[in-house]
Each structure stands twice: as C-alpha cells, then as structure tokens.
Amino acid sequence: MSYEVFTLKYRPQSFDDVVGQEAVAATLKRAVETNRVANAYLLCGSRGVGKTSMARILSKALNCPQVLAGDPCNQCEVCESIAKGENLDVIEIDGASNRGIDDIRGIREGAGYVPSQGNYKIYIIDEVHMLTIQAFNALLKVLEEPPAHVKFVFATTDPNNLPDTILSRCQRHEFRRISEDDIIARLQHICQKESVVCDAPVLEAIARKAEGGLRDSISLLDQVVSYAGETIELGDLERAIGVLPTEHLEGLARTMANQDLPGVLDSIKGAFWSGYDPQELMAALTSWFRDYMVWHADPDGRSQGRQEALFEELAELMPLDRVLYLTKLFLNLRGDIKRSGHERIQLELTCIKAAKSLGMLPVDEIMARLKGKVAPPPPALRSTSVPNPVPVPPRPSVSAPKVQEPSPGTEPKASMSMPSAAESRSSQSATRPPVREAQAATPPQEPQRPGPSSSPPGGAKDYGGSSAPGARSLVTEAGAQTALEQEPTPPPRPALTKPVGPPHLPTLRQHWVKIIDLVKDMSSMVGSSLDQAAPQAIDGNQLVLNVPKSNAFLCEQLSRNEALGMITKGIEAQCGWTLKIAVVQVDSGADGAPVMKKSVYDDPTVRRFIEHFDGGIMNVEKSDG
C-alpha cells in the first residue's frame, strides 16, 4: 500500500470527526439535516484548525445522495470524489494565488450552470481575505443574488480584512484553537492506528510546538515517525524536529524559580549546544509562563497534568505577581532580540533577570522600609540558608553583578547560589553589607556625594558615605529589628553593573547619576556642571548633551577638552562605552528640561529614590499645578 501523509490520511471525514470544533460541526450538521443551509458561510480561525476540512465535509453533506442525520455517507462516489478534491461540483479556490477579478469572474460565469452530479455547486474559497477589492466587488454580485443551486464556503485566517459587504452576507463561524489535550488525544489515536509507540512527553512537546494547530501537529508526528520508526522517544523528537523537550523546559523554569543562576545558565547552554534556536526556547518559555499565569489566576480552571504538578510545586516560589512580571519580561524579550540581535546573551540576561527578580522585595515593603515603617520579613524569608524558598537580597535584579559577563557556567557558578551574588562574591561573611563591598571596589564614587547639606539625615548620603550603622544588609536585619525600627535607614545597595551591549540612551540615563559622581571625583566643578546637563541622544558613538541656552557659561565649561575628557572617562568607567561628547544648547524656555532636571535631581527625596533603586531620571515634565 502506498504511503499517504498523515494529514491526508487522517483528515476528518464527517462532522463528528473534526477535533475541537464541536459547536460549528453541530450547527452545520443540523443545518443540513433540517435543510436550512445558508447561501454563504464564512469559517474563521487560525491555520490548521479544520476550516477547509469542515468546508469539504459540508460539501459532501450537501451533495451526498445517502446523507444520514446530516452526515455524509463517505461511501458513495460523490463523497469519495469530494474527499479527493476531484468533484466537478465542488470548486476549491485558493484566494491567495487566485485573487484577481478574472479569477472571480470565472466563478460568476460557472455559477450559471447547474451542478453535474449533486444538488449544489459549491465554491470553497480559502484565504478569502487575500482577494483584491475588485475581486470582492465581482464576488458581491453573485453573493447578492446567488442561483438556488450555488453555495459558498469561505475560509479565512483574517476576517478583519474582509469588506463589510461580504461579511454581512455570510453566516460566520469561529473556529477555536485546539487545546493541547485534544491534540494529544488525536495524536494518540493516530499512533494507535499506525501501531506507533510514543511516550506522553513526546506528544505533549509536539502539541506545544503546534500551538493549537492540529494539522501542524499531525505533520510533525508524521515527520518524527518517518525519522524514528515505530518507537518514538523524546530524543528522536529533539533530533527530528528540534522540539525542546518538556523536561528541559521545566528544568529551566525550576532553576529560575530556585534562583539557581548557574543552573539557569547550564540549561540555556545545554539547549544551545543541542541545537535549539534561542528564539524557540524563548517562545517556549513565554508560553510556559503564560500557562503558569493562567494557572495562578484561575484556580477553578486547573486541570491535572504533568505541567500543573510543576506549577503546584513552584507556586510558593513564584507567586502570581512575580509571574505577571516574568511573563511580561519574556514577552519583551522578543522585541529586545529583534532590536539588538545577540539572541543567546539576551536570553541568558532575561532568564537571570527573571531568577534574580524572584528574590526582590515587594515595592510595598521597600517603601515601608524607606519610610521607617519596617515590616520585618517573615522568618522564612530572612534566613540566608540556600534551601530558603525566597531569599531576599537587598537589591533588585538590575544590579546582578555577573550578568554582563556571558561566560556561562564558569564564573557565575562561584557566586550565584546566594540571594545576591554581590555579597557572596566579595564577602565571605553574610553579615557584611554588600554595598560596602561594591563601593569599596570603586572608591572614587564615595567621597563626593553631592551636597550633604541638601539632603536630610538618613537620605542617600547616609548609606553612600557614612559608616556601618546605615549600611546594613537586609539579611542581617533578622536579629536587629529594634535597631531598624529606630533608625529608618534604607537598605544598602551594590553598585550598578556595567551595561551589556552597544551604547543605549535609556541605559546611560540609568547610570547618569553615577557618571556625574565619577566626574565630580575628577573635578567637582565639571561634575556640578554636568549635573545641569541632560543626555539627549546617542548617535553612533556620539552622545548629545543638552544644556539650557540661557546658560552660555555652562555650555562653554562643558565644551572644554578637559571637561569632555572627564565625561568620556566617567562614561567609560561606568558603562564601558567610549563616546564622543557633543554639547548642544537648547531653548530651556521650550521645555526647560535640563534646568528642571537639575532641580529635580537636587530634591533630596528624588535623589534618595535614584540612589535606592539605582534609577535615573528619564524625563521631567511640568505639571499644571
């Protein structure tokens, strides 16, 4: 017997065969049964969900002489010829390649002739949204007054691109994406028929890759069977179609949840060397986090599968608010990769960031600490031991000190099993505050915190420049609650890390306060002048600095070679980029940004926020008030 591809061999032949589209199938079946068939149907849905199959089944049901309870017999000559696409009365047109007016004129002429075998002449137009406007207009003529023996079935993946005049003349049916469970069930059925032995994880991985498209999943199965024969294991799947195994994906998720940074890097490295496209890994992770988000958000809709068991296991480590953040993080990754390339680095960066973020304190709690209303973390969160489910490093993930050195599996391993790599790398004692270490490594940042006089006690300067009492790691607060309540000093922070990648304005802005500090270390005058300028743009290797037009002196000062050299050095030291500086005077009357920025920077509260969160001022706007 000759080989027939699975997608054709297992194409549904009757309404009940169509997987996952029960509502549409029931409606059409009943329409045939009760002889209430519309002139035109529009079947909408993503690819591979059964639209064309449904159109053919409907055609068979309409023309089969032995139709039974709305279903075609699938035995007669008519049914067979329609199934093979050879029936003269059922005309299938691909709208993507026959989209012109002449193609549609053919329909208008043909519609005038009576059907040769069955009761109806049926036109199936696939991807109907691809037709040209003229073609739609021509089609409309027949649709408005179709001969009684003519029926239309349109299929589209993009109904929004159809003219209203067409939409209003069709009975519209939406095809659902097919659930992974349904796909798996169908694949199991095929495996059974083909005497193929296939593990559940293999089918799960295929179903996930097909993203709700049954036809795609069946094609994939066909491909793996061609490769592996009658017994398929996960490894065959990996090699045949490059699907990331469930176990691998789950392993990566688990390492992230446990903030096991070496594990994260190892997982990515493993996937990379096994030949997986980082993009694919990214897509798989995004959809995994999406599923996890849904699992969290909808406890009633939970099913009992392998994936759900893992969700349950990780629920405490990754609560819903963190999952929302992580899902967004991975969604943004696609854009980041598009913009900058460097797929693997971006993926590693994002996964590390995701893992580190799980150790962050909630903003509410940080705020409470800033205000001195210390809400001491529950004992479980305070321990520094490794099996601690949610270790609490003192700073958010942006300052992960190792991220910029993409040498996976080597250096980070030494330092990343602790909540914050800064501490464990530079300090053997957990009681030593990380900020001390980080800043000790870059002493020039310390001495010249600007204007201690302008800042209230306990502000940024305290933990920047003063000694021990203010600079206390959160981890060590466990036994020092009372002291903390008396002294509302915010927790210390390690220095911002050097950014990865080419010069990037938002990143530069994040580091801007530090750069100013570095320049102040070289010359307090130049540093103070720089404080009044605003980084406006990066054009190649040139940084445009805006200064207010009204302050010619400032412009002149910053434009001196000596000053430019210092700024360049400061940026180099903080960000690792060598930039030329162009100082540009702007009309401060227009938006006054530099001047306003200066005054905003000087605000002690703002300063404290910038210090605390390693942030920067992106934009300053005048409020109406």
Ligand SMILES: [Zn+2]
């Ligand atoms: Zn039949």
